[in-house]
Amino acid sequence: MQRLSLIVLILALASAQVFVLGRATEEKNLLPLYQGDDAVMPSPVLKVAVFEFDGLASDFMFLKALVFMGSTLERADLPTLVRTPFKREKKSISIIEEWEWKWLYGILDASTGLDPYFLDPYYVANANLTWGGGLIRETNLLLEKGSRYRNWDWQLPFYVGFNNFFFLHDNIKASEYLMEASRRPGGNPGFASLASKLAYEEHKTEISILLLEEITKTTDDEALKKMYLIRLGALKSILTVEKSVAAYKKRFGKTPRTVEELLQRHVLKELPIDPYGGKYYIDPQGTVRTTSEARLMPGTH
């Protein structure tokens, strides 16, 4: 009898435990998201705190960053999880807040501070902090550190070169880093000639496409690859429009004022689709632009 009642008690407690855990987790999710706390311990302090296990600590710091990136994917599906008091209306596709980008940068910086040879954090920083977070200069600082340590790796100086060219419009620095990438084992010797072409402003879109194709080629991660392919598609569409603007100029001796003119005069058969949902237009200076995220466009200052 005693045995039976004990078993019944255990079963009841076990099922109650499962139920209560579910409710407790729900309640925890309802707590306001902690806001603005982007502080990460600086890596010299961390290095002391983790004794001889800095490699392992670096791995787990990076995993934390990965988990965070994964959780932001969930946010899009679960709008109720983004608590209203803290939700800010933002135009961009990303729902990652500014302080969260800073935190992400901090944690990737700490991870590479613990193990500066670790490639993955640089890789994730370059793919996310630049396009999504707009932290170009910070990302370049990270990548420059990586490039110094991983002196056998052509990818990191290549990324620095690309960011300098594409986002910061610093062609001198960009060509320096592309040259460096071309000299390292496995680096494409074609980067060197590309570096010398950077000085010519008019080939900006074409060079961007070439460089971005190179980045896409070396990306194994499917999600990242997809992102890069969409960006490439956007750039290629712009190139098509730019080319027809040039053809229009040649044929009619003036710059078209609207993209519709290109269609009316049959210079362009149909307007390419902007993968980001924007509309192409021509600004008063004659540059092709789109109404979607402006920072994707080379040449916009």
Add this chain to the structure above:
Amino acid sequence: MRTLWPIAFITFKEGVRNRAIYGISIFALLLLGANLLISNMFMQEVGKVAVDMALSTVSFAGLLLVLFVGINLMAKDLDKRTIYMVLSRPISRPQYIVGKFFGMVVLLLVTLLFLSTFAIISIQLVKMSAPTYFARFSWSLVFLSLFFATIGLVLLTAQSFLFSSFTSTSFITLVLTVVSYIIGQSLSDVKTLIENSQIVGIKISPVTVKVIQVAYYVFPNLSLFDIKTQAAHGLSLSVSYIFWIVLYGFIYTCLAIAFAALVFRKKEFP
């Protein structure tokens, strides 16, 4: 020399009988199994993470062994009063200390050899599942890292023997050894940190700087034996580095044991 071996052998046998050694080994084997899961969560450097996990597990298990088995072995003779029986035989006190130390070192070597084998198997398994991420991988560096970790742990054992020669309870020895490990692992980082304190924006008094600089030469620099980063990334290591590190480990270990023998000669038993 002949009198040393029986003590070493008995110490080893006593250590093997200690249950903690099995607990530590099972814990380490679980971690090495987890290596297969964890390293696959990474995108690029799967090999680096696998090596990190495997080497860290062996180091950590070794550390637990020194702290919970080694110190116990030394304390047991005193707690159970068996030391009177041992010392009534024609054995000098320094011989007793050195014999005990050898026994513990053999125990440490056997356990680490066992765990290293499994660490190597776990790396090999990850390597077989993702061979493309092992481009810069080198087995010799992994072996060297395991060897260095062993030297570091032998040194820490010697240090714990020195502490137990003058403390009255094994708990104090444990605390002192843990402190010594912490200092030994972080001293060179702390030295770098305080000498470049402006980078992280902290102010440090010149007295602290002096104290740290003195401590740097008194405590063993255990971080020298940590080449996990080099092993994980296949970075080259000079022969002269290996030579000086091994020599440093040997000299410091002898120094600690000699000190322990000196103190133990005058120790009064309860």
